[in-house]
Amino acid sequence: MKTFYGTHLPNPLMLGTAQYPSPAILERAFRESGAGVAAVSLRRESGAGQTFWQMIRELGVLILPNTAGCHTVKEAVTTAHMAREVFETPWIKLELIGHTDSLQPDVFQLVEAARILTEDGFQVFPYTTDDLIVGERLLEAGCEVLMPWGAPIGSGRGLNNEYALRAMRVEFPDVPLVIDAGIGLPSHAAHAMELGYDAVLLNTAVARAGDPQMMARAMARAIEAGMLAHQADPIEPRDMAEPSTPVIGKAFLS
Amino acid sequence: MKIVLNGAPHDVCAQTLSELLEECGFSGRVATAVNESFVASSLRISHKLADGDRVEVVAPMQGG
Numbered sequence: 001m002k003t004f005y006g007t008h009l010p011n012p013l014m015l016g017t018a019q020y021p022s023p024a025i026l027e028r029a030f031r032e033s034g035a036g037v038a039a040v041s042l043r044r045e046s047g048a049g050q051t052f053w054q055m056i057r058e059l060g061v062l063i064l065p066n067t068a069g070c071h072t073v074k075e076a077v078t079t080a081h082m083a084r085e086v087f088e089t090p091w092i093k094l095e096l097i098g099h100t101d102s103l104q105p106d107v108f109q110l111v112e113a114a115r116i117l118t119e120d121g122f123q124v125f126p127y128t129t130d131d132l133i134v135g136e137r138l139l140e141a142g143c144e145v146l147m148p149w150g151a152p153i154g155s156g157r158g159l160n161n162e163y164a165l166r167a168m169r170v171e172f173p174d175v176p177l178v179i180d181a182g183i184g185l186p187s188h189a190a191h192a193m194e195l196g197y198d199a200v201l202l203n204t205a206v207a208r209a210g211d212p213q214m215m216a217r218a219m220a221r222a223i224e225a226g227m228l229a230h231q232a233d234p235i236e237p238r239d240m241a242e243p244s245t246p247v248i249g250k251a252f253l254s
Numbered sequence: 255m256k257i258v259l260n261g262a263p264h265d266v267c268a269q270t271l272s273e274l275l276e277e278c279g280f281s282g283r284v285a286t287a288v289n290e291s292f293v294a295s296s297l298r299i300s301h302k303l304a305d306g307d308r309v310e311v312v313a314p315m316q317g318g
Contacts, residue, residue, distance in 0.1 A: 016318030026316075041317025042285065044260040049313025056314065066317045074290065081292035082285030084310055102315040153318070203318030 010036035016203025033216035118142030130164035147180035158220025186222030193226025272298040
């Protein structure tokens with residue numbers, strides 16, 4: 001498995017911490033999935049922040065703070081600085097939202113913010129589209145990880161553009177690639193791993209499932225299955241049947 | 255002094271950012287920004303506030 005800015009992950013699942021029915025269920029989902037990375041955010045302190053921080057620390061996982069909801073470079077950069085201080089990590093999941101309904105990243109501002117933050121010592125995990133040229137620009141800006149969307153955040157639609165995601169894998173063979181957003185089912189996560197992606201970041205699919213703990217387990221197993229399948233060098237699909245049982249030696253009975 | 259703290263108007267005695275945090279009961283792990291610019295925790299004690307400043311105090315929260 002590739003490293004993320006020099007860090008080995010225990011497994012390829014990065015799990016968000018939002019929208020769970022309760023903190024206890026969040027904790028169980030993490031334990032059940034074995035996820036090694038927790039996505040977190042910053043919001044105005046209303047008293048709940050310190051309890052949440054304590055719980056996340058006790059999970060013993062790596063912390064990936066995000067800049068969710070930021071629409072400008074300045075906003076994202078300021079948020080990243082605040083996150084680095086609060087969470088004591090140079091990692092930042094850089095989100096720069098360009099469209100309110102689809103939450104599609106504003107890739108132009110994303111590249112600019114990635115450059116500023118990299119120069120400032122951050123290790124940027126950019127939430128991006130599946131556009132190859134944007135990917136190249138992000139790498140030029142100093143990113144060592146790319147996180148293309150599978151589908152819009154929270155939509156649960158899976159991998160909307162398999163062709164583009166395949167192309168991205170081929171174009172950037174040595175770059176850790178993470179499918180971030182859009183996963184709804186374990187089969188989607190397995191699909192991402194079968195394509196050779198290095199990790200999957202998901203949240204809603206687990207947190208909003210009827211049984212988040214069980215879904216967390218299902219996701220972890222699907223991700224492992226997909227990863228093993230990719231490593232096992234799967235067969236190519238073909239149009240016509242090819243008998244798997246040997247033809248030679250069949251008894252002549254007609 | 256009148257400031258805006260996390261979007262709400264406040265009338266405070268504090269002259270610096272660290273005094274403001276104390277006056278408003280913030281403790282633990284928070285990060286601060288004044289007028290949309292990050293202020294590191296080590297600089298709060300020397301950061302003088304001015305009338306009309308917009309102060310943001312944020313803390314860890316659930317995210318995806």
